[in-house]
Amino acid sequence: MRLEELAGKCGEWLRGSGPESDIVVSSRIRLARNLADYPFIRKCTGLDRAAIEKTLRDKFAQIPGFRDVAYWDVNGLPDVDRQFLVERQLISREHADADGARGVVIDPNEQFSLMVNEEDHLRIQVMHSGLDLPSAWEQINRIDDVMEEHVYYAFHERLGYLTACPTNVGTGMRVSVMLHLPALVLTRQIEKVFRSLHKISLAVRGLYGEGSQAMGDFYQVSNQITLGKTEAELIQQVSEVAPALIEYERKARQYLVDESRRELHDRVSRAYGLLCTAQTISSEETMQLLSSVRMGVNLGLIRDVAIPTVNQLFIHTQRAHLQKLRGMELDTIERDIERANYLRRHLKGGSTSDGPGQN
Amino acid sequence: MRLEELAGKCGEWLRGSGPESDIVVSSRIRLARNLADYPFIRKCTGLDRAAIEKTLRDKFAQIPGFRDVAYWDVNGLPDVDRQFLVERQLISREHADADGARGVVIDPNEQFSLMVNEEDHLRIQVMHSGLDLPSAWEQINRIDDVMEEHVYYAFHERLGYLTACPTNVGTGMRVSVMLHLPALVLTRQIEKVFRSLHKISLAVRGLYGEGSQAMGDFYQVSNQITLGKTEAELIQQVSEVAPALIEYERKARQYLVDESRRELHDRVSRAYGLLCTAQTISSEETMQLLSSVRMGVNLGLIRDVAIPTVNQLFIHTQRAHLQKLRGMELDTIERDIERANYLRRHLKGGSTSDGPGQN
Numbered sequence: 001m002r003l004e005e006l007a008g009k010c011g012e013w014l015r016g017s018g019p020e021s022d023i024v025v026s027s028r029i030r031l032a033r034n035l036a037d038y039p040f041i042r043k044c045t046g047l048d049r050a051a052i053e054k055t056l057r058d059k060f061a062q063i064p065g066f067r068d069v070a071y072w073d074v075n076g077l078p079d080v081d082r083q084f085l086v087e088r089q090l091i092s093r094e095h096a097d098a099d100g101a102r103g104v105v106i107d108p109n110e111q112f113s114l115m116v117n118e119e120d121h122l123r124i125q126v127m128h129s130g131l132d133l134p135s136a137w138e139q140i141n142r143i144d145d146v147m148e149e150h151v152y153y154a155f156h157e158r159l160g161y162l163t164a165c166p167t168n169v170g171t172g173m174r175v176s177v178m179l180h181l182p183a184l185v186l187t188r189q190i191e192k193v194f195r196s197l198h199k200i201s202l203a204v205r206g207l208y209g210e211g212s213q214a215m216g217d218f219y220q221v222s223n224q225i226t227l228g229k230t231e232a233e234l235i236q237q238v239s240e241v242a243p244a245l246i247e248y249e250r251k252a253r254q255y256l257v258d259e260s261r262r263e264l265h266d267r268v269s270r271a272y273g274l275l276c277t278a279q280t281i282s283s284e285e286t287m288q289l290l291s292s293v294r295m296g297v298n299l300g301l302i303r304d305v306a307i308p309t310v311n312q313l314f315i316h317t318q319r320a321h322l323q324k325l326r327g328m329e330l331d332t333i334e335r336d337i338e339r340a341n342y343l344r345r346h347l348k349g350g351s352t353s354d355g356p357g358q359n
Numbered sequence: 360m361r362l363e364e365l366a367g368k369c370g371e372w373l374r375g376s377g378p379e380s381d382i383v384v385s386s387r388i389r390l391a392r393n394l395a396d397y398p399f400i401r402k403c404t405g406l407d408r409a410a411i412e413k414t415l416r417d418k419f420a421q422i423p424g425f426r427d428v429a430y431w432d433v434n435g436l437p438d439v440d441r442q443f444l445v446e447r448q449l450i451s452r453e454h455a456d457a458d459g460a461r462g463v464v465i466d467p468n469e470q471f472s473l474m475v476n477e478e479d480h481l482r483i484q485v486m487h488s489g490l491d492l493p494s495a496w497e498q499i500n501r502i503d504d505v506m507e508e509h510v511y512y513a514f515h516e517r518l519g520y521l522t523a524c525p526t527n528v529g530t531g532m533r534v535s536v537m538l539h540l541p542a543l544v545l546t547r548q549i550e551k552v553f554r555s556l557h558k559i560s561l562a563v564r565g566l567y568g569e570g571s572q573a574m575g576d577f578y579q580v581s582n583q584i585t586l587g588k589t590e591a592e593l594i595q596q597v598s599e600v601a602p603a604l605i606e607y608e609r610k611a612r613q614y615l616v617d618e619s620r621r622e623l624h625d626r627v628s629r630a631y632g633l634l635c636t637a638q639t640i641s642s643e644e645t646m647q648l649l650s651s652v653r654m655g656v657n658l659g660l661i662r663d664v665a666i667p668t669v670n671q672l673f674i675h676t677q678r679a680h681l682q683k684l685r686g687m688e689l690d691t692i693e694r695d696i697e698r699a700n701y702l703r704r705h706l707k708g709g710s711t712s713d714g715p716g717q718n
Contacts, residue, residue: 262696266638273636279625337621 001083003072007316007324011088011110014315018130022298023246025178025311027133029140029235030125032163032172036152038329040164043119046100051116053101056116060105061151065143074102074115080329083320089127090210091115112143117163120172122147128261131177131242133235139229155303159227169227175238176222179245182295183252185217193248201225202241216287216294216314221245253299268296273307280336286317286343305347319340362440362543364432366675366683370447370469370486371672375666377489381657382605384537384577386492388499388594389484391522391531399523400476403406405459407475412460417473418509419464421498424502433461439688442679469652471502478523479531481506490536490601491593500590528586535581538604539656543612544576552607557674560584561600575646575653575673580604602648612658627655631664635701639695645702647677664706676701 015024034040038052060066074082074095082096091104095118102117115123124147126140147153154162161172168174184190194204205220221241223234256264270290275281294310296302315321317339323330330338372385372509393399397411419425433441433454441455450463454477459638461476474482483506485499485592513521520531527533553563564579580600582593597701615623630651635641655661674680676698685697 262639266640266699269636269638271631273632274629276636277628278634279628280621281625341624 002082004324004327006088006106006110007084007321009110010312012309013089013110013127013129014308014311015129016311018128018132020246021130021307023180023249024131024242025131025180026127027136028125028127028129028174028176028220029133029136030123030174030179031140031144032120032145032161032168032174033144034154034162034164035121035122035123036154038121041119041121042164050101051058052121053103056114056122056151056305057103058149060114062150063146065146066105068108069105070108072104072106074104075100078318080202080323084324087315087318087320090125092118092123094118112139114143120168122151131239131246132174133177133239137231137235163204167224167226169230170229171226171234173231173234174222174330175227175234176220177238177242179221179242179249180217180291181219181249181296182217182291183256184249186263187252187255189248189252190219193245197221197241200237200241202238215284216291218291218314240309253295257299264299265296265301268292268299268301272296272302272347276347278340278343280333281343282336283339284320286339290314290317309346313343315345316346362384362443363467363683363686365447365469366443366680368469369671372448372469372486372488373667373670374488375670377487377491378664379601379605380489381541381620384539385486385488386490386495386650387484387486387533387537388492388495388533389482389533390499390503391520391527391533392481392483392503392506393481393513393521393523394480395513395560397480400478400480401523409460412462412475412482415473415481415510416462418506419473421509422505424505425464427467428464429467431463431465433463434459439679439682443683446674446677446679449484450484451477453477462630471498473502473506475657479527481510490598492534492536492598496590496594526583526585529588530585530590530593532585532590532593534593535579535580536597536601536603538578538580538608539576539650539653540578540604540608541576541650542615543608546611548607549578552604553591556580556600559596559600561597574643575650577650577673595701612654616658623658624655624660627651627658627660631655631661631706635706637699637702639692640699640702641695642677642698644671645698649673649676668705672702674703675705 006027018024035052035055038044038048041049044052046163057071060069060071074091078149082091085091085104086093087097088110090106090110090113092115095104095115098118100117104116106116107113109190111128112126114337121196124140124143126136126143126158128136156162160170163169167351181190186194197204199222203224205222206215221238223237226234266345271289275286275289276295290313293302293305297305297307297310319335322335322338322342325342326338376384381448394411394414397403397407400408416430419428419430433450441450442455444450444463445455447469449469449472450475451467453462454461454474457477459476463475464473466472470487471483471485472590483499483502485495485502487495488562515521519529522531540549543552556563560583562581562583564581565574565577580597582596585593622627630648634645634648634652649669649672652661652664656664656669675684678694681694681697681701684701689697
C-alpha cells in the first residue's frame with residue numbers, strides 16, 4: 001500500500017457512524033508494551049533499537065491476523081509522510097519527530113496501529129468511531145493477546161506492565177475520547193469543565209495529543225494514572241465521564257438554539273459560506289469554520305453537507321494531506337490556496353467563478 | 360401607480376447599461392426653479408406652499424409629455440414611503456423630512472422626477488445610467504422648456520435663475536456623476552483624489568447627497584458653483600473630470616489585480632459567500648460586501664451574478680424597500696433578517712438550508 005492510497009481514503013473513525021458521534025468523534029485506547037529482552041528506549045543504543053525493530057517486524061509478519069496490514073519504516077519516510085501519519089492520528093508527533101530505527105503497523109481500516117520504538121518498544125492503538133470504548137477494548141485486548149503469544153513483554157507480578165515512563169506502569173493503558181465541544185467553548189463554560197476533569201485526574205488535550213492546542217474545538221479526554229487500576233476501571237472512568245460531557249455540550253447547544261437561534265444560524269451559515277468561497281485560507285481559520293459547520297449540521301441548521309465529509313475535511317485540509325492529495329510539495333502560500341480549492345471542491349453550493357488565471 | 364409596483368421594478372439608471380457603467384453608476388442633472396409669483400419657500404406661509412403645490416400640480420396635468428407620470432403628495436405619504444423614495448433617489452432626504460404641502464412627479468422609467476416645494480418651488484432631476492451627461496442634459500432641458508411654457512420662473516436678466524440658496528443662483532444647475540470607487544478606497548488613494556477635486560471646486564458626497572456617508576464606496580461628484588457659468592460649462596467641467604476619475608479607479612483595480620490578485624479574489628469571493636449565506640445582516644455590512652462583489656463582477660472574478668442585480672440589491676436591501684417589498688412594517692432586527700433572506704433569494708449559489716423555524 002502506498003501512502004497516497006491512504007490519503008484519498010477515510011479511516012473508520014471518521015465515518016461518524018458510532019454512538020453519540022455528533023459530539024464524540026472517536027474512542028481510543030492505547031497500550032504501552034516493552035520487550036523483556038531489551039532496555040527501555042532511552043537506554044538503547046542504535047543497535048538495540050534496530051534489533052527491537054527487526055524483532056517486532058518479523059513477529060508482525062508471522063501473525064495471521066496482520067496479513068492485510070502495512071508496515072512503514074518511519075525512519076525512512078520523508079518529512080511530509082511522517083506528518084501525514086500524524087495528521088491521520090496513526091502515529092504520535094513524538095514518533096514522527098524521533099530519530100533511529102522505528103516503524104508503524106497500519107490496519108487498512110485505520111482502526112488500529114502499532115508503533116515500534118516510540119516512547120516504549122511497542123505502542124498498540126485502537127480507534128473507533130463515536131463513543132465505543134468496549135469494542136475498542138475488545139479489539140485491542142485481542143491484538144495484545146496475539147502479540148503476547150509471539151514476544152516476551154516486560155511484566156512485573158506486582159507492578160504489572162513495565163514502561164519507560166512511570167506514569168504508564170501497570171496496565172500501560174491510556175483510554176481517551178475525542179470530543180467536539182463548540183457550544184461549551186462558545187458559551188465560555190469549557191474552562192470550568194476542564195477544571196472539573198482535572199480534579200478527577202482526567203487529562204484534557206487538543207486534537208494531536210500532549211501540548212497540542214485545541215483546534216476546531218476538539219478535545220481529547222483521557223486518564224492520567226494507570227498504576228493501581230485495572231483496565232476495566234480505567235475504561236469505566238472515561239466511560240462514565242463521557243456521557244456527562246455529552247450532556248453538558250448538548251445543553252449548551254440547546255441553550256444557544258433557544259436563546260440565540262438566529263445568531264447561531266447566522267454564525268454557522270456564514271462559516272459555511274466562507275468555506276465555500278474563500279480563495280486562500282489558513283489551517284487555523286479552516287478548523288474554526290469547520291467546527292461551526294459541524295455543529296450547524298448536527299443541529300440541522302445546515303443540510304447541504306454530511307458529517308463524514310466535514311470530519312474528513314478537518315484531516316484532509318492539513319498540510320501534509322494537502323500535499324499528498326495534490327501529489328506535490330507546496331509552500332505555505334500555495335497550501336492556503338490549495339486548501340481553499342479543496343474546500344470549494346468538496347462542499348456543495350456557494351460557488352463563485354474561479355476566474356481567469358486561477359492557479 | 361402604487362409605490363409597491365415601483366418597489367419591485369428597477370429604474371433605468373440601475374440597469375448598468377450606460378457608458379463606463381462599471382465605474383459610473385449614473386449621471387444626474389438637477390435644475391432649481393422658482394415661480395416668480397411666490398416668495399421663496401423659507402418665506403412662504405402654509406397657504407403659499409399649498410398654492411404653489413396646487414399651481415404646479417395643475418400645470419403638470421396639462422403637459423402632454425407628463426401623461427404617464429405619477430404625482431405623489433409627499434406630505435400625505437407615511438414615513439416608510441417617503442424613505443422609500445429617498446432610497447430610490449427620486450426625492451432628497453430634505454424633501455422627505457420637511458413639513459407642509461409638497462410633492463413629486465415620477466417618470467415610470469425613473470429617469471426624471473420633479474420635486475415641488477423642496478428648497479426651491481421646483482426641482483427637476485434627470486438621472487441616466489452610466490456616464491451620459493449630454494443625453495441627461497438634453498432631456499432635462501426639454502422638460503425645463505416645457506415647464507417654462509406653463510409657468511413664470513423667477514429669472515433675472517443679469518443673474519439668471521433666482522434660487523432660495525445663493526449657491527444655486529444662475530443656471531440653478533447641479534451636475535453630478537455617481538461613481539463606484541472601491542479600488543481607490545482599498546488602495547487608500549481616495550482622500551487624495553477628493554482633495555484634488557475640492558481644489559477645482561467640485562464637491563464629493565455619499566450615495567444620498569449632502570452629508571451622507573459614502574456607503575458601498577459610492578461617491579457623488581458634482582459642481583459647487585453655478586453662478587457665472589453656463590450650463591455647457593458646468594456639464595463640461597464634470598464631463599472632463601469623470602474620465603480622469605475613471606482612469607484612476609481602473610489603474611487602482613489593475614494594481615490590485617497585478618499585485619495581489621489572490622487576495623483581491625479572496626476578498627470579493629468571500630464577500631459573495633457571506634451575502635449568500637448570512638441569516639441576519641446590517642445595511643452597512645451589506646453595502647460593504649456588495650461593493651466588493653460589484654468590483655469582483657466587473658473584474659471577472661465573480662461570474663454568478665450580473666451587475667444590474669448587484670445595483671438593484673444596493674437599493675432593495677435598504678430599510679424602506681425591504682418593508683415595501685415584504686408588505687409589512689419591520690423593526691431593525693426583523694429587517695436584518697429580511698435583508699439576509701432577500702439577499703440569499705436573489706444571489707445564486709452559496710445555499711445553506713434555512714433550517715426549521717426560519718421565516
